[in-house]
Amino acid sequence: MAGPLISLTTDFGLNDPSVAACKGVIWRIAPDARLLDVSHGVPRHEIAAGAAVLWAVLPSLPVGVHMAVVDPGVGTARRPIVLRTVRGDRLVGPDNGLLLPGAERLGGVVAAHALEAQAYRLATVSRTFHGRDIFAPAAAHIANGIPDEAFGPEIDLSTLVRLDTPAARTSAGVLEATVGAIDSFGNVQLLAGIAELEAALGPIAGGDALVLEPVGAGGTERDGAIGLRWRLTYGEAGADEPLACLDSYERIAVAINRGSAADRYGLRPGRPIRIRRDA
Amino acid sequence: MAGPLISLTTDFGLNDPSVAACKGVIWRIAPDARLLDVSHGVPRHEIAAGAAVLWAVLPSLPVGVHMAVVDPGVGTARRPIVLRTVRGDRLVGPDNGLLLPGAERLGGVVAAHALEAQAYRLATVSRTFHGRDIFAPAAAHIANGIPDEAFGPEIDLSTLVRLDTPAARTSAGVLEATVGAIDSFGNVQLLAGIAELEAALGPIAGGDALVLEPVGAGGTERDGAIGLRWRLTYGEAGADEPLACLDSYERIAVAINRGSAADRYGLRPGRPIRIRRDA
Amino acid sequence: MAGPLISLTTDFGLNDPSVAACKGVIWRIAPDARLLDVSHGVPRHEIAAGAAVLWAVLPSLPVGVHMAVVDPGVGTARRPIVLRTVRGDRLVGPDNGLLLPGAERLGGVVAAHALEAQAYRLATVSRTFHGRDIFAPAAAHIANGIPDEAFGPEIDLSTLVRLDTPAARTSAGVLEATVGAIDSFGNVQLLAGIAELEAALGPIAGGDALVLEPVGAGGTERDGAIGLRWRLTYGEAGADEPLACLDSYERIAVAINRGSAADRYGLRPGRPIRIRRDA
Numbered sequence: 060m061a062g063p064l065i066s067l068t069t070d071f072g073l074n075d076p077s078v079a080a081c082k083g084v085i086w087r088i089a090p091d092a093r094l095l096d097v098s099h100g101v102p103r104h105e106i107a108a109g110a111a112v113l114w115a116v117l118p119s120l121p122v123g124v125h126m127a128v129v130d131p132g133v134g135t136a137r138r139p140i141v142l143r144t145v146r147g148d149r150l151v152g153p154d155n156g157l158l159l160p161g162a163e164r165l166g167g168v169v170a171a172h173a174l175e176a177q178a179y180r181l182a183t184v185s186r187t188f189h190g191r192d193i194f195a196p197a198a199a200h201i202a203n204g205i206p207d208e209a210f211g212p213e214i215d216l217s218t219l220v221r222l223d224t225p226a227a228r229t230s231a232g233v234l235e236a237t238v239g240a241i242d243s244f245g246n247v248q249l250l251a252g253i254a255e256l257e258a259a260l261g262p263i264a265g266g267d268a269l270v271l272e273p274v275g276a277g278g279t280e281r282d283g284a285i286g287l288r289w290r291l292t293y294g295e296a297g298a299d300e301p302l303a304c305l306d307s308y309e310r311i312a313v314a315i316n317r318g319s320a321a322d323r324y325g326l327r328p329g330r331p332i333r334i335r336r337d338a
Numbered sequence: 339m340a341g342p343l344i345s346l347t348t349d350f351g352l353n354d355p356s357v358a359a360c361k362g363v364i365w366r367i368a369p370d371a372r373l374l375d376v377s378h379g380v381p382r383h384e385i386a387a388g389a390a391v392l393w394a395v396l397p398s399l400p401v402g403v404h405m406a407v408v409d410p411g412v413g414t415a416r417r418p419i420v421l422r423t424v425r426g427d428r429l430v431g432p433d434n435g436l437l438l439p440g441a442e443r444l445g446g447v448v449a450a451h452a453l454e455a456q457a458y459r460l461a462t463v464s465r466t467f468h469g470r471d472i473f474a475p476a477a478a479h480i481a482n483g484i485p486d487e488a489f490g491p492e493i494d495l496s497t498l499v500r501l502d503t504p505a506a507r508t509s510a511g512v513l514e515a516t517v518g519a520i521d522s523f524g525n526v527q528l529l530a531g532i533a534e535l536e537a538a539l540g541p542i543a544g545g546d547a548l549v550l551e552p553v554g555a556g557g558t559e560r561d562g563a564i565g566l567r568w569r570l571t572y573g574e575a576g577a578d579e580p581l582a583c584l585d586s587y588e589r590i591a592v593a594i595n596r597g598s599a600a601d602r603y604g605l606r607p608g609r610p611i612r613i614r615r616d617a
Numbered sequence: 618m619a620g621p622l623i624s625l626t627t628d629f630g631l632n633d634p635s636v637a638a639c640k641g642v643i644w645r646i647a648p649d650a651r652l653l654d655v656s657h658g659v660p661r662h663e664i665a666a667g668a669a670v671l672w673a674v675l676p677s678l679p680v681g682v683h684m685a686v687v688d689p690g691v692g693t694a695r696r697p698i699v700l701r702t703v704r705g706d707r708l709v710g711p712d713n714g715l716l717l718p719g720a721e722r723l724g725g726v727v728a729a730h731a732l733e734a735q736a737y738r739l740a741t742v743s744r745t746f747h748g749r750d751i752f753a754p755a756a757a758h759i760a761n762g763i764p765d766e767a768f769g770p771e772i773d774l775s776t777l778v779r780l781d782t783p784a785a786r787t788s789a790g791v792l793e794a795t796v797g798a799i800d801s802f803g804n805v806q807l808l809a810g811i812a813e814l815e816a817a818l819g820p821i822a823g824g825d826a827l828v829l830e831p832v833g834a835g836g837t838e839r840d841g842a843i844g845l846r847w848r849l850t851y852g853e854a855g856a857d858e859p860l861a862c863l864d865s866y867e868r869i870a871v872a873i874n875r876g877s878a879a880d881r882y883g884l885r886p887g888r889p890i891r892i893r894r895d896a
Contacts, residue, residue: 061341061369062619066358072801073352073631074658076674079624082653083678090619090651090679093369095361100353103802104875116355119470120362121369131875134850186850188865191677243351244382292413292465307467317383317410340620340648345637352631372648374640379632395634398749399641400648522630523661571692571744586746596662596689 062091063202064123068112069190070101071128077188081126081195084181088199095120097127104131106157107222108328111240111248113161115308117148125161126190126198127152134186139174139193140214141207149207151198153189154214156222168216175211225331227251229259235274238330239310245319246293247326249311256311260336265291268337269303271313273330285324286337287313303334341370342481343402347391348469349380350407356467360405360474363460367478374399376406383410385436386501387607390519390527392440394587396427404440405469405477406431413465418453418472419493420486428486430477432468433493435501447495454490504610506530508538514553517609518589524598525572526605528590535590539615544570547616548582550592552609564603565616566592582613620649621760622681626670627748628659629686635746639684639753642739646757653678655685662689664715665780666886669798669806671719673866675706683719684748684756685710692744697732697751698772699765707765709756711747712772714780726774733769783889785809787817793832796888797868803877804851805884807869814869818894823849826895827861829871831888843882844895845871861892 065085071077078099085092097116101109109129117125130137130153138154145166150158151174162168174180174193179200184192197210227236227250236251257263267289287301296302296316306312311334313320320326344364350356357378364371376395380388388408396404409416409432417433424445429437430453441447453459453472458479463471476489506515506529515530536542546568566580575581575595580602585591590613592599599605623643629635636657643650655674659667667687675683688695688711696712703724708716709732720726732738732751737758742750755768785794785808794809815821825847845859854860854874859881864870869892871878878884 061365064365066362072658073654074656075798075800076655076670077800079653079655079674080677083624083674086619086622086651086653087677087679093365095358095365096352097355097358098353112355116358116362119359119366121366132852135852185863185865187862187870191865240354242354242356294411294414304466305464307464307470312466340644343644345641347634372644374637374644375631376634376637377632379630391634395637395641398638398645400645519633521633521635573690573693583745584743586743586749591745 062093063089064095064121065089065092065198065202066095066097066120066123066125067099068097068101068109068125068127069099069129070103070105070109071099071190073099077190080188080191084191084195085199088196089202092199092202101129105129105328106131106155107224108240109157110160110222111328113158114164115240117161117165122147124149124151124198124201126194127157128190128194129157130155130189133189137220138214139189139197140219141172141174141197141201141210142168143170143207145169149201151194151201154220156220159219159221168219170207171214171216171219172207173211173214176209179205179210224250227255229255232260232335234259234334236311236332236334238326238328238332240328241321241326244314245321246306246312246314247320247324248306248308249313249332251311252309253305253311256334260334263289265289265295270335270337271303272333273324273326274332341372342368343374343400344368344371344477344481345374345376345399345402345404346378347376347380347388347404347406348378348408349382349384349388350378350469352378356469359467359470363470363474364478367475368481371478371481380408384408384607385410385434386503387519388436389439389501390607392437393443394519396440396444401426403428403430403477403480405473406436407469407473408436409434409468412468416499417493418468418476419498420451420453420476420480420489421447422449422486424448428480430473430480433499435499438498438500447498449486450493450495450498451486452490452493455488458484458489503529506534508534511539511614513538513613515590515611515613517605517607517611519607520600520605523593524600525585525591525593526599526603527585527587528592528611530590531588532584532590535613539613542568544568544574549614549616550582551612552603552605553611620651621647622653622679623647623650623756623760624653624655624678624681624683625657626655626659626667626683626685627657627687628661628663628667629657629748631657635748638746638749642749642753643757646754647760650757650760659687663687663886664689664713665782666798667715668718668780669886671716672722673798675719675723680705682707682709682756682759684752685715686748686752687715688713688747691747695778696772697747697755698777699730699732699755699759699768700726701728701765703727707759709752709759712778714778717777717779726777728765729772729774729777730765731769731772734767737763737768782808785813787813790818790893792817792892794869794890794892796884796886796890798886799879799884802872803879804864804870804872805878805882806864806866807871807890809869810867811863811869814892818892821847823847823853828893828895829861830891830893831882831884832890
């Protein structure tokens with residue numbers, strides 16, 4: 060019979076042994092666990108980028124324990140927590156906004172507990188590596204069936220730290236949204252789906268001409284407007300042709316067929332943009 | 339008892355959660371499967387490079403299900419397929435030439451089927467991520483014992499798409515071959531083995547002096563000839579000394595001991611070269 | 618029941634299929650083994666860096682078989698070996714100094730054997746890829762319970778190759794140490810712990826002002842002295858502020874909060890440094 064699933068998402072990178080130290084701790088406690096690497100390439104300390112990764116991938120994963128560590132505040136006062144989702148998953152990590160978007164995509168949080176019990180931490184907890192010393196042992200003990208209540212007091216859900224990510228806004232003929240994540244190919248994922256796009260622009264169909272405008276920090280247009288067409292898939296556009304499409308995570312993507320839209324247009328996570336129809 | 343083996347080879351990279359989404363889908367269907375990452379660093383959209391990776395590694399892997407996705411045509415008309423090999427493996431991926439060289443190295447293809455049955459795809463199939471929505475579920479269902487015939491109609495083997503890779507050619511004292519793959523150390527693997535080299539140059543022994551000439555696209559010599567010696571292993575050459583040897587995948591390699599031959603000589607996959615003896 | 622653990626540490630990188638070939642060989646022999654990637658990003662041919670990775674991670678791993686390959690001398694006379702530790706682990710790899718520091722951190726070596734028996738190698742051993750042809754099959758057979766003695770003659774422990782790494786030295790108010798490893802964040806790990814630091818400088822407390830001096834190869838001070846403060850964790854320092862702390866592997870680290878100390882100060886593995894109190 061298959062062992063319990065523990066997924067891992069971090070900004071540790073793969074060159075030093077940090078990820079392996081976490082897995083070693085997990086397997087010393089829960090030797091039967093099946094370990095699934097989500098990504099260890101989250102940009103360093105970028106909590107919003109880590110949250111976007113979890114948001115995107117969690118619906119594809121089995122119900123399980125999902126440990127995530129993007130934790131610039133390690134060793135300071137931020138709380139180590141476990142969230143229980145409607146679906147039955149447990150999300151383990153720091154209370155800094157990293158876990159909530161993914162938990163909400165799985166139906167929402169039904170309970171949160173602090174990870175405080177010494178019995179479920181390593182004997183010595185360093186000030187600098189809670190991934191190995193607190194989160195990995197917690198994930199393993201949860202996989203072994205220890206109930207959330209055993210780890211520490213229940214946390215009022217309204218006190219959980221939330222990311223300050225602007226929601227997409229629609230007005231007469233204009234969608235305003237924020238760049239969420241960039242994939243390995245340089246495709247740019249917006250924090251908006253087809254519902255928001257059609258709320259702003261009306262029903263959209265393959266071939267429709269659109270204009271994308273990156274917006275400066277102050278709300279001024281900084282760069283030129285980019286003309287592109289709505290496509291059903293990347294390969295429908297000609298080579299090197301810009302396009303927008305619904306990506307595989309149900310979000311609007313801006314892409315260049317066989318090229319990098321992120322590099323060409325300088326689009327980075329957090330950048331606001333506007334989309335309208337080409338008049 | 340060990341679960342069935344599923345290997346994964348893609349050009350997805352490891353920074354975004356695409357690989358994890360595929361693995362999550364697999365484990366939701368086949369929780370006992372043992373997952374083996376071959377490489378997710380195939381150069382983006384380079385079908386021939388992905389095929390070279392499979393060619394090299396498959397003989398070292400157990401009989402199993404081998405899923406490979408290097409798929410610039412995702413969402414267009416190219417067929418999703420499963421190939422059955424003489425050895426009993428299943429190769430799952432797009433019908434674009436990616437799978438055939440590896441399948442032939444395992445003894446050849448005995449049957450091919452299209453992956454069409456809705457029952458063995460995700461409920462919603464995106465236009466942009468068939469790795470997660472078609473290939474991963476197919477690989478998992480095959481690992482669970484679903485027969486190839488259940489996925490769709492049998493495909494005439496003569497209609498499978500083949501890569502257009504030139505075979506090595508031998509003439510009086512000259513081997514003409516193509517650069518296949520570059521490894522992490524910058525060693526350059528030629529699409530030729532010892533049999534082809536000795537057919538052109540006669541019996542070869544450690545220390546024999548050779549000349550390698552990169553050839554321009556039009557067949558003209560573009561760069562200077564490179565003098566090097568035949569060696570039994572990389573460490574036999576002095577530091578920074580160029581050499582040729584039989585690599586660990588039974589192909590001729592051009593290398594620089596503790597250096598990168600690919601970088602120094604500008605050798606990239608697809609580049610034609612000639613080798614002759616130093617007169 | 619969980620299968621035996623085999624960890625893998627190499628300088629192969631993840632782009633070519635070398636790591637996968639080793640894992641494939643292992644699973645053909647020991648299909649139940651649980652495989653744990655420590656790192657495949659050890660800098661190429663840097664034996665000391667690989668040894669530092671093993672030193673850091675092995676105490677976090679379960680007792681098991683630990684295969685490590687950083688092997689510039691592959692195919693030459695260096696011996697393939699297995700070390701047995703006090704804790705019961707087996708360390709498998711080349712006799713070039715890579716394995717000893719990690720084995721000693723696990724309590725020390727109780728026996729060493731050469732890996733010579735043809736029965737426990739692949740049928741054909743290449744000159745260039747002993748990871749796949751000698752070390753992976755040895756690791757798998759050991760995981761299956763084959764005793765060390767079956768692989769080849771016992772080796773006199775005094776003949777094992779040792780790295781030439783200088784120990785930390787303390788004198789009146791000065792700690793002299795060597796840079797060991799750099800992690801993914803650019804934090805610089807010194808080959809010295811809190812005991813050595815306090816032996817040189819007396820009891821140390823959060824906020825204490827220190828001076829770090831990189832030392833040139835000839836023992837002359839080459840770069841300017843760096844002022845920093847002792848901290849209990851990275852996040853205690855202001856953004857972009859240099860600090861020293863005890864890292865999560867019980868060694869002194871030099872870091873910049875949210876920056877790279879390795880890049881800013883040009884600190885690389887092997888570089889000697891001095892630390893004293895700021896007068």
